[in-house]
Amino acid sequence: MGVYLVQFLSGLASASALFLAASGLSIIFGVTRVVNFAHGSFYMLGAFFGYTFVREVGGGAIGFWVALLLAALAVGLVGLLVEFVILRRLYKAPELFQLIATFGVILIVQDAALWVWGPEDLLGPRAPGLTGIVRIFGTPMPVYDLVLIGVGPLVLAALWLLFNRTRWGILVRAATEDREMVGALGVNQSLLFTGAFVLGSMLAGLGGAIQLPKGGADLLMDFGILAEMFVVVVVGGMGSIFGAFLAAVLISLLNTFGILIWPSGTLVLMFILMAVILVVRPTGLLGRPESGGHKTEVGVEQALRPAGPHYKIFIGLLLALLLAAPLIVEEFYLVLITDVLVLALFATSLHFLMSTGGLVSFGHAAFYGGGAYAAALLVTYAATPFELALLLAPLGAGLLALVIGWFCVRLSGVYFAMLTLAFAQVAWSVVFQWSDLTNGDDGLLGIWPSAWASGTQVYYLLALAISAGGIFLIRRVVFAPFGYGLRATRDSNLRAAAIGIDIKRQQLAAFVFAGAMAGLAGGLFVFSKGSVFPDEMSIPRSFDALLMVLLGGVDSLSGPFVGAAAFTYLHDELITFEYWRLLLGLTIVALVLLFPQGLAGAAKHHLGRYLKLEAGSAGRAKQADEGRPA
């Protein structure tokens, strides 16, 4: 009895920090329409700042709470900086670029925290005066947890007052509901945006800080909380603060009781809860149906045209060069180009979803890693021959995509993106935690190709054949009736439905196809490295794919290949530095700010008029007139 009650209370206590962070995310998104992917990093920073401030000023009972508030303020300042330097320039850019930029911030924060606080997990300081325990029906319960339980509702009430009783808060609400109207009222919009961003950041910081005595601070907090926040926002209902509170409580309770009932299955429970709620109430617990169909805009409206003659020659030359590579370059470079080929297929599969389907997935690595693990598991446990395992990798990934996609296509736009990320994080956690099967963090080793394909040169040629074949297949599908149907759903939901297209089914099929192609890339990957680790399914890997698409430009079908090459080069250059994440993050932010069309996009913008490499990427009307297939 006591155990359950304490577990219940402990769940409520955890809910507070989660609610604070999620409500901040929700407020920022409501006003600025930016999904702040760095929100988990702000939460982590709150914990680290809190740790430092408590040591500096947190001696007494009052000092402790002052230190937590200072931590929130400090994170607010970081938020101010991020908004002022980066996001402010990107509000009018396609959402993808905002998201990539905030991902750059994640990397920067990760290394900055590593540099300042070191790699060790920090044990949270205890709250002076609240270190004791109380016994509830004989079961001990930390007093601090009881205090935490009060913090969530307290902040909820404060936010309610802010949004209903103050002029600024009412403006924020108005902006959330109707942005044009607020603009028309003559409100200083950029001030409003900055204010909302800072408030949201502070809430994340406070959330990270108040959980210090319970959970401490470590460098892995950012992605864990990010996925949980997304689940809270999706389950609670978009833009509903009360919904976020309810969802945070629900999920935290599920976690704490899950540990009692099924210790290794808490994530699966979360998955099931999310699934059930989304099936019963697609708009979340307290969400209203999306009005006006807010869609993720990836900045692709141009007509994609089949390759013109120039472009075909260009591709032919590139292929010839790649085929001849074993005769020209050393093995070291062949390995590198093999990596590029694998990643190019991975990125092309994501690009297909994004550009043809308008479906921005933030969890595409689930299928890349899924394919790699499918092959590795088959080899490890079923002694499957290399050839068959490589063939089954896309099948496994496709099945995973079928399950995940079945839920995700119920949502659209950024909510779709959030859900893909949350599911990918669940998939990663399963692989990470289920060490009996997957060896957890130690990975699966000794996954090598058959003897005939094990030479570097032969494997390179095999990778070239499969990757090029996969990319051509994707291209073919883009211009097949299936691709056109998918593009129709992207262009206009209304019209697509009115001419008999089953939108969800078309999108799900595309999701599965893209997942299978990513899985094929994953299969190629695992046999080229001989091993696979959970990293291949992680959120950073998903972002790698987005980054490659971005580097290559979202408009062009050849972009992902350029992007994969640029990414591999960048990665190899940077990885030698200790703080390579910091450099990568800065590079990403700089690239987004300087070349909002991506590298290939920018190059084409300048060269395209003369070279006409790929029709349909420079001018709009003109291209469609001229770009008729040969």
Next chain:
Amino acid sequence: MSDTATARAAEQPSLSIRNLSKAFGGVQAVNDVSFDLAKGELLALIGPNGAGKSTCFNMLNGQIRADSGSVRLAGEELIGRSPADIWRRGVGRTFQITATFPSMTVAENVAMVLMSQRRELFSLFRTAVHRHRDKALALLDLVGMAAQADRPCGVLSYGDLKRVELAVALGNEPRVLLMDEPTAGMAPRERIELMGLAARLVSDLGLSVLFTEHDMDIVFGHAGRIIVLSRGALIAEGTAQEIRSNPLVLKTYLGEGQIYGRAEG
């Protein structure tokens, strides 16, 4: 005229709408509306802005779900079916604010319908480029858009988009065609041409057409029968002659400060 109208009403109607209602929050957008669309009839639905005309259309094609009421297509209930399902049963429509695929060419927009109708949209290996092009061009010729077949829809003028939408709606040879302000954004001569086409479709193919229109010259000149909606409720029904002299209709329009032949917004 009155005789043919009664004669048609006696046949099995194409669409039979009964007690259709829809509220948005506190606004009763459509209130207990009943009418029939006879086979081979050109029926105009008129009423001031905000009367509930578009909402009616949206319920007929399944895009929004009616709160109550029934819509039968040749006896078969449509309420509760998806837009895609209703389209397959032969109800095509155009939108007040045009909905086309801006990244595709005009011809491809029409070809999409043909692919959808033939259930080809899950085909992975055939090419969609120039698929069903001849048929698409023929449809575009019908609405006078063949010359612009290879322009992307994203760059067309509003009036041209309306015509593309009509070609798209005709693509699967529907039994019933719903046109929401089909001539908005067109020059007077284009309007008359387009409505002339609609009238031919009705007489030659036996298509049943329900349309909304603000231009009263068009309505009185082309509609076989007219129904009038005001604040969600049906207030009159009859021939042009009858509607023109209906005191309630006059009051509605004059009361709203709108005179026949109002300019397009």
